[in-house]
Amino acid sequence: MILCYTVDMHPKYLVSEKKKSLHYHRASIHLGPRLAAVADLVQGALTKAEGAEGAEGAEKCTYEGSALPQWTLADIGSDHAYLPAFLLQQGVIEAAIAVDVHEGPYQNILSTVERCGLGGRLEARRGDGLSVLKAGEAQIIVLAGMGGATMAKILRSGEAVVREAQGLVLQPQNAYEGLYCLLWTAGWRLIEEVLAAEGQEIYRGMVWQNEKYGQGWDMTDIEMNIARWREAICPEAEAEVFTRCVWKLGPKNIARQEALREHRNQDPGDCLQDFADLKVHEELLKALLFQELERLARVDAGLRQSGQKENEYKRLRISTEERIWQEVLTWLDRDSKLSYNITET
Numbered sequence: 001m002i003l004c005y006t007v008d009m010h011p012k013y014l015v016s017e018k019k020k021s022l023h024y025h026r027a028s029i030h031l032g033p034r035l036a037a038v039a040d041l042v043q044g045a046l047t048k049a050e051g052a053e054g055a056e057g058a059e060k061c062t063y064e065g066s067a068l069p070q071w072t073l074a075d076i077g078s079d080h081a082y083l084p085a086f087l088l089q090q091g092v093i094e095a096a097i098a099v100d101v102h103e104g105p106y107q108n109i110l111s112t113v114e115r116c117g118l119g120g121r122l123e124a125r126r127g128d129g130l131s132v133l134k135a136g137e138a139q140i141i142v143l144a145g146m147g148g149a150t151m152a153k154i155l156r157s158g159e160a161v162v163r164e165a166q167g168l169v170l171q172p173q174n175a176y177e178g179l180y181c182l183l184w185t186a187g188w189r190l191i192e193e194v195l196a197a198e199g200q201e202i203y204r205g206m207v208w209q210n211e212k213y214g215q216g217w218d219m220t221d222i223e224m225n226i227a228r229w230r231e232a233i234c235p236e237a238e239a240e241v242f243t244r245c246v247w248k249l250g251p252k253n254i255a256r257q258e259a260l261r262e263h264r265n266q267d268p269g270d271c272l273q274d275f276a277d278l279k280v281h282e283e284l285l286k287a288l289l290f291q292e293l294e295r296l297a298r299v300d301a302g303l304r305q306s307g308q309k310e311n312e313y314k315r316l317r318i319s320t321e322e323r324i325w326q327e328v329l330t331w332l333d334r335d336s337k338l339s340y341n342i343t344e345t
Contacts, residue, residue: 027115029086034203037196038083038144038171043092044192045140045167045207046071048215070094074138076129076154077101077146081109084142085116095121097138101128130158139166144205148175152182162186168208176204177247180222183208189216193252195284202287204250222251229254234327238320245324249288256281257332282332289325289332296322 031039049071072095075084084096098109109124116122125132130141141162143151151172155162162168168188172179180190191207209216217225230242246254260278300318303311 027117029082029089029112029116031082031086033196033198034171034201035083035086035144037194037203037205038142038169039086039092041169041171041192041194041205041207042073042083042087042140042142045169045209046092048191048207048209049139049166049213071140072096072138073140073142074099074130074133075142075144077105077143078109079105079145081112081122081124083144084122085112085118088118088121089116093140095123097123097125097133099125099127099129099132101126129154130161133158133161135160136164137161140169141165141167142169144169144171146173148172148179152179155182155186159186163210166210166213167191169205170208171203171205173203176250177244180247184219184222187211189214189218190222190252191216193250193256195250195253195281195288197284197287202284202291204253204288206250206252217251222246225251225255233331234324237324237327241317241320242324245321245328248292249285249328253281253285257285286329286332289329293322293325296325 071093073084073087073093074097075081076099078084078098078100081096081098084093084098087093088096098112100106100109103126106124106126109122113119113122113124138161143154151170152175155168163186168183170179183190187210188208189211191209193204193206196203196205211218226243226246227239229246230237230239234242257278260281296318300315303315303318
């Protein structure tokens with residue numbers, strides 16, 4: 001499913017006429033599906049942070065006597081700064097810092113600030129990762145459109161800045177397992193994950209919250225869920241291989257599939273919207289599964305063509321992982337059949 005969020009149409013970001021006048025802009029920003037998903041996650045991260053213990057101590061700013069939370073977002077590797085500009089125009093955040101290490105993207109950010117009339121609220125900084133930020137300067141940090149290993153390197157090198165943030169919104173393109181382990185070890189909790197399609201690509205976004213706010217899943221939570229899913233989906237699978245599959249799909253994505261199915265069982269009268277939500281999410285999960293199966297098939301073909309005897313062990317591991325993916329597909333199809341039955345009754 002391809003969604004395109006626009007400034008004027010999406011209800012989640014509608015603001016009052018009074019507030020619109022305070023956030024006047026000369027050019028409207030339109031987000032494609034990938035960045036629209038990140039915008040959704042930022043909105044969710046702020047909602048969680050506002051309700052978390054200690055969030056009420058956030059700095060306040062005042063517009064015409066009305067106190068609003070002072071949320072500053074840092075977008076690392078911002079390129080054109082479309083995401084922070086969009087969120088500022090919608091009144092979701094009050095200030096933003098757009099960072100890029102390269103001169104071309106940095107100039108793009110400056111251009112967006114000027115075109116959108118966001119001077120004083122959207123600041124452009126040129127630098128490597130989090131090195132140009134001070135600790136506590138941004139409550140929400142966004143990293144999107146880069147590999148998971150690159151994200152992990154940025155987060156490790158900017159540890160002091162990361163430690164003082166309330167939320168991280170990430171959209172890694174690969175290397176998920178290392179990113180999960182780094183964040184859990186550092187005391188972050190997984191709040192949410194979403195899938196978004198743009199063109200032929202499926203993108204995975206995630207929200208993490210600082211452990212001092214006490215929400216989300218820690219490593220103990222995910223280990224318990226992985227054991228439960230393995231028993232339900234593929235009990236004969238090797239635990240290590242099944243766990244790697246969970247990292248690639250996203251544990252919160254699997255949990256969402258379960259939650260949608262359970263909600264439908266409890267409230268059949270609301271099944272039409274639930275069914276639509278489930279089918280969209282399910283199709284994106286399946287698309288991820290098929291992409292991974294295709295990748296494994298290509299790797300296996302390459303190993304087989306090499307004819308080297310030492311590759312037989314690698315081919316055996318690939319075969320084991322393929323069987324697990326097939327079992328997950330069967331599990332998804334079983335949920336799909338149940339959903340159709342409930343919808344038809």
